[in-house]
Amino acid sequence: MEDIQLLETIEKYLSGELSDQERTEFDVIRQKSADIDQMVVEHKLFLDQMETYAKRKNVTHTSQQVFSNLLANGEWAPIEAVGVPIKVIQLWSKYKKVIAIAASFGGFFAIFTSIIVMYLSPSLNGSQLLQLSKAVEVIKKNQQVQGHLLNEVKTKVPENAKLISGGSGFLIDTKGYIITNAHVLKGNGAIVINSKGQELNATIIYSDLTNDLALLKIEDKDYKQPKTIPYAIRRKISDLGEEIFTLGFPRNDNDIVYGKGYLSAQTGYEGDSSSYQIQISANPGYSGAPIFNSNGELIGVISTRQKLAEGVAFAVKSTEIIDVVNALKGNEKTKDIIIKLPKFTSSASRNRKSQLDNLKNFMYSVRSFN
Structure with missing residues (x-):
């Protein structure tokens, strides 16, 4: 199975778009190949993380609107903030256009997951x-x-x-x-x-x-x-x-x-x-x-x-x-x-x-x- 086709199949498998027969056949493939099974697990994890991020972003946007209203009404005064670089947010800002393109292919999320994990994780020492x-x-x-x-x-x-x-x-x-x-x-x-x-x-x-x-x-x-x-x-x-x-x-x-x-x-x-x-x-x-x-x-x-x-x-x-x-x-x-x-x-x-x-x-x- 070609890489692109495999990634698209994983996307359909997780989203429930496969037929019962196709899903059964893919379950057999997962059972025989630990690598493919691992790809499915990591891809599901990443999708869950992206969904969580979207929810947090929505909460942040709502919070900013509330604080803006309070500031405009003179009910809240901000203190001077200290800039703290956060790797995940920097990576998201840098690659969000790439992710938007990859979303159309679905399976490319798994590749981006690996990049983030490798970037943020310490050395494995072999x-x-x-x-x-x-x-x-x-x-x-x-x-x-x-x-x-x-x-x-x-x-x-x-x-x-x-x-x-x-x-x-x-x-x-x-x-x-x-x-x-x-x-x-x-x-x-x-x-x-x-x-x-x-x-x-x-x-x-x-x-x-x-x-x-x-x-x-x-x-x-x-x-x-x-x-x-x-x-x-x-x-x-x-x-x-x-x-x-x-x-x-x-x-x-x-x-x-x-x-x-x-x-x-x-x-x-x-x-x-x-x-x-x-x-x-x-x-x-x-x-x-x-x-x-x-x-x-x-x-x-x-x-x-x-x-x-x-x-x-x-x-x-x-x-x-x-x-x-x-x-x-x-x-x-x-x-x-x-x-x-x-x-x-x-x-x-x-x-x-x-x-x-x-x-x-x-x-x-x-x-x-x-």
């Missing part, structure tokens, strides 16, 4: 992906904010230990086994914190750097073992366009956060078959957070996001969790560990609020230290 673990500076800030709590309640972080990194995790066995990302565990030790704020001691059992998954086990007398886990680990590939949601700990106050989106590609970055591309807002701290489908099945683990594309993230497929559990049997240190993965989803028939109320009890914030 990497297009950003890991979503929390940096030590963020964790220190969290400690300062909640310093009074740390003084009142004895923390389970060893006295002379230094927090290195953090993220999210979730139970895969009622005995206290937790899955997170390997890159979350930059230290030698770890604690986990449940959704109620209770700290629990944990041990790092296994780490798979290739698939970016790690296994922890809660080993704490205060841990209360649940009878069952309400979500199954999906063993099949999920469908393109499937609605997804997550629960994780990206905030500094350690409050659990809900996010939703959809599965935008069945492969990850550059066609990685062990991960999905997902459209979801993913901030640092979401590393290791589970991805659920609308039925409450666990289908993946959030790991990274793309730096130059807002809302484009990647999740390790749930089948890799099964591989990690199987790999324990072949390791001399872990061969005696028996993990029973949950096979049934008990929250499928519940509404979303009820699902979340149940699922959050199995989610954990993960902290790693040296």
